[in-house]
Amino acid sequence: MAATIRDVARLAGVSPSTVSRAQSLPGMVNAATRARVAAAVEQLGYEPNRAARGLITGRTGTIGLVVPDLANPFFASLTKGVQARARHHDVAVFVADTDEDPAAEAGLVRALSKQVDGVVLCSPRASDAELEAIAQDTAVVLVNRTAGGLPGVTYDNEDGMRQAVAHLVALGHRRVAWVGGPATSWSTQHRGVGLRAAAEALQAELAPVGNFAPTYEGGMAAADQVVATGATAVVAYNDLVAIGLLARLHSRGISVPGDLSVVGVDDIAMSRMARPALTTVRLPKQEAGRIAVELLLAVLDDPDAAQGQRLKHGELHGELIVRDSTGPAPQK
Amino acid sequence: MAATIRDVARLAGVSPSTVSRAQSLPGMVNAATRARVAAAVEQLGYEPNRAARGLITGRTGTIGLVVPDLANPFFASLTKGVQARARHHDVAVFVADTDEDPAAEAGLVRALSKQVDGVVLCSPRASDAELEAIAQDTAVVLVNRTAGGLPGVTYDNEDGMRQAVAHLVALGHRRVAWVGGPATSWSTQHRGVGLRAAAEALQAELAPVGNFAPTYEGGMAAADQVVATGATAVVAYNDLVAIGLLARLHSRGISVPGDLSVVGVDDIAMSRMARPALTTVRLPKQEAGRIAVELLLAVLDDPDAAQGQRLKHGELHGELIVRDSTGPAPQK
DNA sequence: ACACAAACTGCAACCGATTGCAGACTCAAC
DNA sequence: GTTGAGTCTGCAATCGGTTGCAGTTTGTGT
Numbered sequence: 001m002a003a004t005i006r007d008v009a010r011l012a013g014v015s016p017s018t019v020s021r022a023q024s025l026p027g028m029v030n031a032a033t034r035a036r037v038a039a040a041v042e043q044l045g046y047e048p049n050r051a052a053r054g055l056i057t058g059r060t061g062t063i064g065l066v067v068p069d070l071a072n073p074f075f076a077s078l079t080k081g082v083q084a085r086a087r088h089h090d091v092a093v094f095v096a097d098t099d100e101d102p103a104a105e106a107g108l109v110r111a112l113s114k115q116v117d118g119v120v121l122c123s124p125r126a127s128d129a130e131l132e133a134i135a136q137d138t139a140v141v142l143v144n145r146t147a148g149g150l151p152g153v154t155y156d157n158e159d160g161m162r163q164a165v166a167h168l169v170a171l172g173h174r175r176v177a178w179v180g181g182p183a184t185s186w187s188t189q190h191r192g193v194g195l196r197a198a199a200e201a202l203q204a205e206l207a208p209v210g211n212f213a214p215t216y217e218g219g220m221a222a223a224d225q226v227v228a229t230g231a232t233a234v235v236a237y238n239d240l241v242a243i244g245l246l247a248r249l250h251s252r253g254i255s256v257p258g259d260l261s262v263v264g265v266d267d268i269a270m271s272r273m274a275r276p277a278l279t280t281v282r283l284p285k286q287e288a289g290r291i292a293v294e295l296l297l298a299v300l301d302d303p304d305a306a307q308g309q310r311l312k313h314g315e316l317h318g319e320l321i322v323r324d325s326t327g328p329a330p331q332k
Numbered sequence: 333m334a335a336t337i338r339d340v341a342r343l344a345g346v347s348p349s350t351v352s353r354a355q356s357l358p359g360m361v362n363a364a365t366r367a368r369v370a371a372a373v374e375q376l377g378y379e380p381n382r383a384a385r386g387l388i389t390g391r392t393g394t395i396g397l398v399v400p401d402l403a404n405p406f407f408a409s410l411t412k413g414v415q416a417r418a419r420h421h422d423v424a425v426f427v428a429d430t431d432e433d434p435a436a437e438a439g440l441v442r443a444l445s446k447q448v449d450g451v452v453l454c455s456p457r458a459s460d461a462e463l464e465a466i467a468q469d470t471a472v473v474l475v476n477r478t479a480g481g482l483p484g485v486t487y488d489n490e491d492g493m494r495q496a497v498a499h500l501v502a503l504g505h506r507r508v509a510w511v512g513g514p515a516t517s518w519s520t521q522h523r524g525v526g527l528r529a530a531a532e533a534l535q536a537e538l539a540p541v542g543n544f545a546p547t548y549e550g551g552m553a554a555a556d557q558v559v560a561t562g563a564t565a566v567v568a569y570n571d572l573v574a575i576g577l578l579a580r581l582h583s584r585g586i587s588v589p590g591d592l593s594v595v596g597v598d599d600i601a602m603s604r605m606a607r608p609a610l611t612t613v614r615l616p617k618q619e620a621g622r623i624a625v626e627l628l629l630a631v632l633d634d635p636d637a638a639q640g641q642r643l644k645h646g647e648l649h650g651e652l653i654v655r656d657s658t659g660p661a662p663q664k
Numbered sequence: 665a666c667a668c669a670a671a672c673t674g675c676a677a678c679c680g681a682t683t684g685c686a687g688a689c690t691c692a693a694c
Numbered sequence: 695g696t697t698g699a700g701t702c703t704g705c706a707a708t709c710g711g712t713t714g715c716a717g718t719t720t721g722t723g724t
Contacts, residue, residue, distance in 0.1 A: 002446060002469050004680060015704050020682055030702060049446045051383030051392065052680035055709035060383065062426075062447070070415070071601065076408045083402070083429045092447065095427040097415045114334060114381045115394070115424065137334050216605060243605050250607070269403065273548060273575050275582070275607035336710055347674045352712055362672060384710035387679040 003044035012040040023048065050092070051115075063296055064094040064112035064119040066105065072214070072240065073268035074285060075122060078143065081289020082120060089297060100213075102184070106130060113138040117300050120292045121145070125184045141296040143288055145186040146313075151299055153291045153314035157187060160281040160318035161194030162201075164235050164263045167279070167320055169202045172329035173233040173261060177207045179222040179245070181214040181237035188237060191265070195235060207231050212241060219244020223252070232260060232329045239264035239271045239280055246274055246325065257327030267321055276324035283318045291316070335376035344372040355380065382424070383447075395628055396426045396444035396451040398437065404546070404572065405600035406617060407454060410475065413621020414452060421629060432545075434516070438462060445470040449632050452624045453477070457516045473628040475620055477518040478645075483631055485623045485646035489519060492613040492650035493526030494533075496567050496595045499611070499652055501534045504661035505565040505593060509539045511554040511577070513546040513569035520569060523597070527567060539563050544573060551576020555584070564592060564661045571596035571603045571612055578606055578657065589659030599653055608656035615650045623648070 009016045014033060022029045022037040029037075040046070054060030065082050067075040079095060086093045094116055098104040102125035109119055118139030124131060128147040134140055135150055142152030168176055178195050181188040188211065199206040207229040212218035219241035226234045226245065236242035242264030249256055256262050256276055264271060267282035291314045298312060341348045346365060354361045354369040361369075372378070386392030397414050399407040411427060418425045426448055430436040434457035441451055450471030456463060460479040466472055467482055474484030500508055510527050513520040520543065531538040539561040544550035551573035558566045558577065568574035574596030581588055588594050588608055596603060599614035623646045630644060 005682095006680080016681075017683075017704060017706095018702090021703090024682085028702080033702080045442070047442060047446050049387075049680055051386055051447055052709085053682070054383055055381075055387075055680085055711090056682045058709085070402070070412050071405065071408050073403065073405065073408075076403050076405075079427075080402050080429055080431075083427075084431075087428075092426055092444070093428070094424055095411070095415070096419075096425070097412055099412075099416075110377065110379060112424070114379050115383055216601065247605060269548065270602050270605065273579055273602065273606065337712095338710080348711075349675080349713075350673060353673085356712085360672080365672080381710055384679085385712070387681090387710085388712045390679085 003046045005046070005048065008037065008040045008044055008046045011044065012036045054117075059117055059300070060115065061090065062092045062094060062116045063293070064096065064109070064116040065122070066096045066098060066108055066112070066119060066124070067122045068098050068100045068125075070095070070097045073270060074238065074240075074266045074283075077268070077285035078122060078289040081286030082293055083289075084286070085290040085293035089293070091293070091297070100182075102126060106134065109134050109138065109140075118296045120289075120296055123185065123187065125182065139296060139299050141292050141299065143292050151295050151312040153288050153295065153316065155187075155283050155288070155316050155318055157190035157318075158194035158197060160265065160283070160320070161191055161235070162198040163318070163320040164265075164281055165195065165198035165202055165204060167322065167326065168233045168235075168261060168263065169204050171233075171261065171326060173204065173231075174329070175205045175207060175229070175231040175233075177209055177226045177229045177231035177234040179209055179219070179226060179234060179236045179241055180211045181218075181241070183211040185214070191235075191237065212237070214238055214241060216240050216244040216247070219246075220248045223248030227252070227254060227260070233263070233326070234260060235263045235265075237265065239266045239268045239278060242278055242280065242325070243270060243274050246276070246278070256325050259330055261326040261329070263326060265318070272323065274325070279323045279326040280321050281318040282321045284316050288314075288316055335378045337378070337380065339376055340369065340372045340378045343376065344368045386449075391449050391632070392447065393422065394424045394426060394448045395625070396428065396441070396448040397454070398428050398430060398440055398444070398451060398456070399454045400430050400432045400457075402427070402429045405602060406570065406572075406598045406615075409600070409617035410454060410621045413618030414625055415621075416618070417622040417625035421625070423625070423629070432514075434458060438466065441466050441470065441472075450628045452621075452628055455517065455519065457514065471628060471631050473624050473631065475624050483627050483644040485620050485627065485648065487519075487615050487620070487648050487650055489522040489650075490526035490529060492597065492615070492652070493523050493567070494530040495650070495652040496597075496613055497527060497530035497534055497536060499654065499658065500565045500567075500593060500595065501536050503565075503593065503658060505536065505563075506661070507537045507539060507561070507563040507565075509541055509558045509561045509563035509566040511541055511551070511558060511566060511568045511573055512543045513550075513573070515543040517546070523567075523569065544569070546570055546573060548572050548576040548579070551578075552580045555580035559584070559586060559592070565595070565658070566592060567595045567597075569597065571598045571600045571610060574610055574612065574657070575602060575606050578608070578610070588657050591662055593658040593661070595658060597650070604655065606657070611655045611658040612653055613650040614653045616648050620646075620648055 005016045009019045022034045096108045123144040131147040209225040212222045264280035267280045271278040337348045341351045354366045428440045455476040463479040541557040544554045555577045596612035599612045603610040
């Protein structure tokens with residue numbers, strides 16, 4: 001069994017209170033005593049039990065992270081960012097994966113909320129009302145989503161889409177297909193809006209082909225519909241979908257970018273390994289994770305800031321990375 | 333603030349003890365009382381605080397998971413397996429990522445150990461002695477590694493490598509290069525042993541090119557050395573490395589599988605998306621995660637089983653998935 | 665109506681920490 | 695030698711649960 005504060009106290013010949021203070025308020029205890037305590041701590045390899053501390057202080061030094069799918073590299077990177085930042089603040093992270101199941105979301109947050117100080121919720125599918133209800137009794141920071149006045153970090157999807165469309169239009173494309181992700185996804189909606197706005201501004205035509213799973217399979221499923229639109233370029237919800245498109249287009253003998261240009265979103269590691277390497281809007285994923293942690297810790301330090309008017313919100317910008325999957329529009 | 337057991341007790345008009353028992357030992361409390369408690373629980377959305385329970389029972393219902401790199405799809409899948417199984421047992425999971433830093437390992441486990449019942453350690457780089465020391469005061473289950481008599485789950489690397497070599501030899505390859513992963517990696521060692529044994533048995537020649545980072549970059553870095561060996565086929569430490577090889581070989585104008593056949597290990601999602609699609613030894617990743625959880629829970633239920641003689645250990649088998657990156661050896 | 669067992673329920677102690685408060689000690693000044 | 699201020703340290707309460715033990719009901723047999 002691991003050492004408790006009492007074991008340390010006994011060994012150092014002081015009371016548990018003194019041990020506790022020696023750790024957290026060193027100035028308050030005599031240097032000689034402090035040294036004895038430090039020696040005992042060292043000898044026993046003592047680490048305070050955060051759970052117990054949490055009961056008293058209300059701060060467990062633990063946060064939760066809820067993501068739709070850890071196998072999606074986008075969320076894996078984001079998780080790494082959260083991890084890294086959390087460790088930097090000496091905070092532990094609970095990770096939960098909803099498996100893209102909206103129903104599991106609320107339950108997971110509820111289950112988590114008791115054991116953590118707050119939760120980072122990524123790309124939640126729940127309604128605004130549900131999210132605000134959750135935020136009633138748990139500190140919440142959203143990622144890839146806005147809801148009510150909840151603090152969060154998002155990407156400027158409109159701007160990213162504008163970059164993508166501008167790139168395609170410059171290459172001579174006039175008709176651009178759009179493969180959306182889950183219909184309830186905030187990102188899908190905002191990317192759709194951004195695309196429509198950009199298409200209008202740049203006098204291109206947008207051809208949405210509907211909503212698909214945000215996966216490789218989703219892209220495979222969407223490919224033929226994309227071809228049927230007669231578009232010369234396509235923007236996919238994310239890179240996974242774009243790579244699925246690439247695969248299906250390849251097997252149908254459609255050349256990329258010769259016949260069709262493909263643009264993704266995210267810039268996951270896989271994208272530069274794709275053949276052809278994928279042109280995509282790079283989103284700073286780890287950065288988003290880091291900011292989410294900072295936001296959450298800030299909210300925890302001053303809950304009123306979040307409840308009141310000055311809500312915190314970070315917005316990150318994507319950057320178009322041009323690779324080999326986009327090229328001049330074919331001459332008809 | 334979330335509801336506590338006292339709130340529920342007050343609302344139901346009973347004592348906290350009764351609420352506690354109504355939850356855990358339903359048979360011990362009157363049906364009518366139990367119903368009142370259940371209603372109160374429902375109304376308040378009460379969930380017991382695991383941390384507090386853990387102080388008494390010694391079981392927090394939480395386990396830790398330590399992986400080298402969450403951005404590596406292999407570990408992402410494994411994590412999903414752990415998650416899923418843990419949720420099934422109503423156990424929460426702390427995930428920590430060491431960023432492939434062996435020094436961080438022990439520290440993370442130490443930090444985790446106070447807040448969890450046990451830890452699943454994936455592909456640890458620490459020495460056997462260090463691992464056994466850790467296991468002294470924390471229940472540990474290893475994945476991709478054996479050490480002392482610690483319980484764990486591993487893959488039969490020898491058999492997987494045998495399948496790969498047999499496949500290559502059948503295609504006429506006689507000289508096979510081997511790109512190893514981190515030198516301290518248990519998997520690297522066992523795959524190396526398996527390859528040597530298989531090569532000897534099948535009268536092929538093995539050309540090891542050294543140790544590389546288990547990443548896409550590692551593969552890029554190894555490619556030219558592989559070519560220099562004059563081998564007609566190469567087995568890579570994992571799929572990430574294999575895909576890195578593919579990329580560098582492509583840019584050097586070396587045809588796969590025309591000039592060189594490439595085999596990976598893991599079968600991550602990316603592998604079937606690679607061009608050419610990667611032949612690889614598929615390892616059941618989520619399965620490993622699930623088994624690790626079962627093992628850990630079994631150890632927790634009966635610690636002596638692990639300390640004593642009947643140590644638990646799971647071994648999984650890989651399966652060669654033949655895709656397009658392997659073909660007949662070129663005629664010289 | 666009374667005794668007695670069985671079935672419930674509540675009291676109080678406990679887990680491992682933190683922290684307000686008060687007591688003990690040191691030391692200097694009068 | 696007392697007094698007073700200033701440090702340091704320990705006592706005890708507390709957090710949210712769990713559980714051994716004892717007390718209260720309830721129901722049954724006579």
